[in-house]
Amino acid sequence: MSEDSWAFAVDTQEAQTSAQPDLREKASRLRGPWKKTGDINGNIVLQKDEREGWGEDVDPVNLAEQSLLNKLIRRTLVRSRTEVEVLQRDPSSPLFSVKTFEELRLKPELLRGVYSMGFNRPSRIQESALPMMLAQPPQNLIAQAQSGTGKTAAFSLAMLSHVNPTNKWTQCLCVAPTYELAVQIGQVIEQMGKFCVDVKVAYAVRGNRMERGVPVKEQIVIGTPGTLLDWCSKYKHIDPKKVSMFVLDEADVMIAIQGHRDQSFRIYRLLSKDCQMLLFSATFEESVWKFAEKVIPNANIIKLKREEETLDNIRQFYVICKSKEDKFMALCNLYGTLTIAQAMIFCHTRKMARWLAAQLTQDGHQVALLSGEMTVEQRAHVIERFRNGREKVLVTTNVCSRGIDVEQVSLVVNFDLPVDMAGKADNDTYLHRIGRTGRFGRRGFAVNMVDSKCSMDIINQIEMHFNRKIPKLDPSNLVEMENMC
Structure with a gap:
């Protein structure tokens, strides 16, 4: 062997x-229902999650x-x-x-x-x-x-x-x-x-x-x-x-x-x-x-040795949307224009992930769903199927934002932007999420769905943190989409 x-x-x-x-x-x-919190020094701490403010449907890491x-x-x-x-x-x-x-x-x-x-x-x-x-x-x-x-x-x-x-x-x-x-x-x-x-x-x-x-x-x-x-x-x-x-x-x-x-x-x-x-x-x-x-x-x-937070091989964009249905239409437009090997789509709650997976399945896509209500073994099975190409789209919550390497992932979509419990941009999670594409030096795309002023503020915070401008994308503009490729 x-x-x-x-x-x-x-x-x-x-x-x-x-x-x-x-x-x-x-x-x-x-x-176990754990939540990620910070102590007085800002260190990550896991505690029993009372789910205050975040809601019972959220999957903390x-x-x-x-x-x-x-x-x-x-x-x-x-x-x-x-x-x-x-x-x-x-x-x-x-x-x-x-x-x-x-x-x-x-x-x-x-x-x-x-x-x-x-x-x-x-x-x-x-x-x-x-x-x-x-x-x-x-x-x-x-x-x-x-x-x-x-x-x-x-x-x-x-x-x-x-x-x-x-x-x-x-x-x-x-x-x-x-x-x-x-x-x-x-x-x-x-x-x-x-x-x-x-x-x-x-x-x-x-x-x-x-x-x-x-x-x-x-x-x-x-x-x-x-x-x-x-x-x-x-x-x-x-x-x-x-x-x-x-x-x-x-x-x-x-x-x-x-x-x-x-x-x-x-x-x-x-x-x-x-x-x-x-x-x-x-x-x-x-x-x-x-x-x-x-x-x-x-x-x-x-x-x-600390590697620089390099995002050079990942092209990032944001899309203005009005509702979850509008987000779904933007996603369909992306699929209609880009050549996508496999995609990972991140949602904030299990409910949203289930809704989106059902919509994509109805639209004819091969979809896998991953969330915190599954056992660890069940999650491993889903990831293996996705890695082997049995499904082309993986819809997931934050339980899959870290450490999962699938070479064929060419698109990551933040259907919901990553935020911490204070409602601020979770920059570490953002980096982990979009890092699921562009693996091993390949080019990847990351698209962020923005549906409110609050979401736009999150994009601005991410831009400031990484000192990198994220351009706006109009997925209905075929010329712009083709130029993106």
Whole structure:
């Protein structure tokens, strides 16, 4: 199996461990009405959504759901052109990177497991991170790694390399923000370590009960913060002083979920001072940095060099409309003039998305509908069908605004403009939405529907933020439309 055919998100399978009586539940359990809010520092926080002001029909972005969705739909490594920047704790120390897994001098059974999963060579993040994670003496690491870049496989390999199979106690802890993400990580570890017959994995997740005081014999334990904290302190299943590697995955999601940050910090305080600490996050916002500095002392840092917010290959326009019916007619005119491979259309509410999908279907288009009332697995299925070209149009709410790469998308339509709960332009979401087109250097089009003075104000705010003029488009003017192409 080639690197390109390997799915990081291992297809849902039964996790077989003695301390795991039943992990057969599907990822559909990851549900919950969360809302994105800001604390006094402007950091993103997810809280139970009372839906005040936004209405019950709105799909706010749930970071944990989005992370799981990305894992489920990944079928290849992301071929990122983003350079990796390495900041060493000791600048005088030689900087090592590897181009092959043989250079890491892995145990033969572990190397066999790596190759059986389809890895031929390390990904870009793995090239720099693995030598640090496997170094002796152990080194702490803070790493920025987006979904699909190989970070789960990297720290899974580090944990499997780290444990002493003859010691029947917990040596490695891995904290994930949700049940489903913990299971996803565990499945990667189990598959990679399938030839390491004496290394076992246990799951510290809600519902997995053990008798108080009975120690866990599995060398690697994956779990959520609250249950892991109970296992280390309340129930005495794990002696935290014997743990020699601690991995905190999805740190930005962890910090965003109320309570998880404090629980993770309390676990950290129970560990010995010489425990190796590894932290991974897709983003490095100020809140993540502050947390990382607390729990990962004297760390090496690997981060992605910031790419400029480039929209050069995406042509943006706005269209003046009077009503949703007028928007639909403008959309039909776009389809009648432009050569469109596939299109993604974003709506603010589930109700609007359902209405638009029905109108487009009635008009003869192959339409897929995606919204937050669907389970994560159902969303992954819809995206796979769209990616495979079974449907040419995807109508969605914000649940699909981030991280979904479909090369054939040539048009993105903001049927409703992205706004935050204060009614201001949500510039980050706008960038993520229109970034679904123009992938991999291709040209793309983004069309924004404006139906009120408020909507025009949003366009003006977006123009100011990105310092880029968005021209007006008249979709009924065939000459103008042809010139646009």
